[in-house]
Amino acid sequence: MADKFSTTSQVELTRRDMMKAAAATGAAALVPALGSRTAAAAGEPVVRGYGVTTAQLKDWSNMTKSIGVQMDFSGTNNSVGVFLRDVVASQLGDKVDIFIFESGTEDILGPQGVYLEIDEKNPELKLWGRTADEWKRSEVVQGKDGKQYGVPVIGNADSFGYFPDKIGVDPSGQEDISWQVMFENEKTRGRVAYDQTWTYSIGSAALYLQGQGKAKFANIADMTRDEAKTVVDFLIARKKAGQFRTLHSAFEEQVQLLTNREVDVINCWEPATRDANMKLGANTVRYAYTVEGYFKWGHGAYIAAQAKDRGNLDTIYKVLNYFLDGEYRALQARDRGYAGPNMDLGVAYAEKNGWSAEDIANLKATDEKVTRKFKKPFVSTTTPSNSDAIEEEWQRFLNA
Structure with missing residues (x-):
């Protein structure tokens, strides 16, 4: 980390x-x-x-x-x-x-x-x-x-919640899905919720850009000002293109956006998908395995x-x-x-x-899930050395 x-x-x-x-x-x-x-x-x-x-x-x-x-x-x-x-x-x-x-x-x-x-x-x-x-x-x-x-x-390892039927993927939830569905996918444009805090959001965008060969970062967990600017320039362009329906800031909002089906994709905490499925039915919402990596x-x-x-x-x-x-x-x-x-x-x-046999199976699945996810980048930190510069760049995205 x-x-x-x-x-x-x-x-x-x-x-x-x-x-x-x-x-x-x-x-x-x-x-x-x-x-x-x-x-x-x-x-x-x-x-x-x-x-x-x-x-x-x-x-x-x-x-x-x-x-x-x-x-x-x-x-x-x-x-x-x-x-x-x-x-x-x-x-x-x-x-x-x-x-x-x-x-x-x-x-x-x-x-x-x-x-x-x-x-x-x-x-x-x-x-x-x-x-x-x-x-x-x-x-x-x-x-x-x-x-x-x-x-x-x-x-x-955090990623995003999604409705498989809305983005057209295998409903089993076992498929690796690119962060592209969050950032520049015509099928999801206007149906994405994005966390408004940079600590939780800027890294995933950098993961996507790097995974697609559109940018390189020495350390996604501690970007330089220029690297943060690259990410924010991309996000501002996607914001202006109407990719994001809303920016959210609280766990309760995550659950509400999913249970009300206001969005098709949302970068959120995994428990939000669990809570949403309690109301919508088991496995209605899936939590993504991703192509590029995770907020670990x-x-x-x-x-x-x-x-x-x-x-x-x-x-x-x-x-x-x-x-x-x-x-x-x-x-x-x-x-x-x-x-x-x-x-x-x-x-x-x-x-x-x-x-119960179901609870025990879920424990084993949790272990397998995290082991699988931890094989990919990136690991977060609450205290990057360039946090002031990242915050300044992020404000440009919020104000755009």
């Missing part, structure tokens, strides 16, 4: 800006509400977490029953700026044990000492040795300095540096190990369609606990 923000300038900028805000409004205003869950039962330890909501179990009591630890989790959205603000400016590590976020922050907060290095020999991290390097040594959890700052949690992402769990002085590191490592184990893997795959390390343990858990 490729180049990330390799300097300290973003952290220092965030620190200065947020401390100014803290001085004006009070630091407490910057800290997300914590401790919202029911207090732990007598003698039952609590680990406090903060991060992206997609990493949450729908019911953390499953973990408590399994390992005897409660989770007090406060969620945030996918904005790296908000995350850095809360972690750095608000010194959130004073209250939080575990941070969970997408790739990129480990290259900033790890070297700054905000995250602890992972102790791979901690006795509670029992599954570390059998966890594949493609997960535990990925750039999601390893810093550019080669240090291990996190434990892998979940990952997926992963979440890592990182230990707050302050936790080393709280005396609960073994309990924290017990939770980190749970993220690598079968129960968490099975529940995440069933409920969200996300994969992660040790999927075989997820299958074993489902079989042991009497899950």
Whole structure:
């Protein structure tokens, strides 16, 4: 998972800006509400977490029953700026044990000492040795300095949802489909929804252009200004040609656009197609295997540096190990369609606990799906070094 923000300038900028805000409004205003869950039962330890909501179990009591630890989790959205603000400016590590976020922050907060290095020999991290390097040594959890700052949690490879009958492809959903149906296809022109955030959209357009031999990029995850301009010039032309019906910005919009059949193609999160099919019928909407590649992402769990002085590191490592184990893997795959390390343990858990043959088959299919998708580019990062330039170019597309 490729180049990330390799300097300290973003952290220092965030620190200065947020401390100014803290001085004006009070630091407490910057800290997300914590401790919202029911207090732990007598003698039952609590680990406090903060991060992206997609990493949450729908019911953390499953973990408590399994390992005897409660989770007090406060969620945030996918904005790296908000995350850095809360972690750095608000010194959130004073209250939080575990941070969970997408790739990129480990290259900033790890070297700054905000995250602890992972102790791979901690006795509670029992599954570390059998966890594949493609997960535990990925750039999601390893810093550019080669240090291990996190434990892998979940990952997926995002593409687009589509109605097979509308774009004229095999309804099985197993066919590799080009991103061309999103960007310059007469059959879909005016029937495409495109995410308005550049972090989620500019890379897929670059993948398409490169796959078609129309442009070359040294690193799609961290484009230069000129490379971003090439992509945006193309997207502006397609926008003016009427390719996009609408730009969307929220998960609920994704689901609504599909269930209302307002569009035929949409770059979206895979759970949006699952939710839409609950209303439209199984497999009405498919989630694409693509010709050119995917927006591949992963979440890592990182230990707050302050936790080393709280005396609960073994309990924290017990939770980190749970993220690598079968129960968490099975529940995440069933409920969200996300994969992660040790999927075989997820299958074993489902079989042991009497899950239906359909649910077990779906777990195996999730493993096969992600393995297939991860063979293609590109891997995203929340903190590209040229983010300011990319943002400026993206504004041209939004304003066109």
